[in-house]
Amino acid sequence: MSSNLIFPDESFRIRGACFEVYKEKGGGFTEPIYQECLEAELELQGIPFDAQQQFPLLYKGRRLHHTFIPDLVCFDKIIIELKAVPHLTDEHRAQVINYLKATDMKLGLFINFGHHPKVQIERFLNQ
Template sequence: MHENEIAQQVIDATFKVHTRLGPGLLESVYEVVLAYELRNRGLVVDRQVPVPIQYEGLKFDEGYRMDLLVNESVIVELKSVEAVTGVHKKQCLTYLKLADKRLGLLINFNTELIKEGMHRVVNGLQ
């Protein structure tokens, strides 16, 4: 399945989760429920995936953790914040580069309309 097809499944599942739960919950709640919803759709979902940092030829395991990695190709970063800022988008792009992935979805569940909380971040993807 191509990254864009996976992203569409994530977006559809996000709409369902947001419709049922609404805004205002902790990020961890949305993470576990969205992962459940995506698995029910037949996707492979890994939670809190560690990504080491490479620096000057050294590997540091104290990197970050992706919220969700879907079908080993799409990173999903979840937020439950007042507003997504430019630094959140740049952070997602950095995650894509470190993990050598091409597509990320930055999703803020703390919005009245979930479409306002969805952001596509790409790293060399058309």
């Protein structure tokens, strides 16, 4: 692995869990199905995660009523956003970037189980 990657070992383990879910289930299911399967796989592989964790949003120092709720946070430092769509859009990508900004976490992984013929994984850094 390249030494300039942030959290390479953790990312490798998460990617492996995603590949396992896709190998087992294939394409065609909805996002909640993949989320449940990935949670089960993360647990089986001993990867620590929190699902649907709420993060507060601020505006000029004031806390907003709305929160950001990423699908998963792994290792207390990597945001995981799941989709099950044929193609990712810039709006999808912006969601992950905004989650990173809102949480001040450094790495986000966008996992698309709806892509054929394999799971699509994109990395995003909070710079």
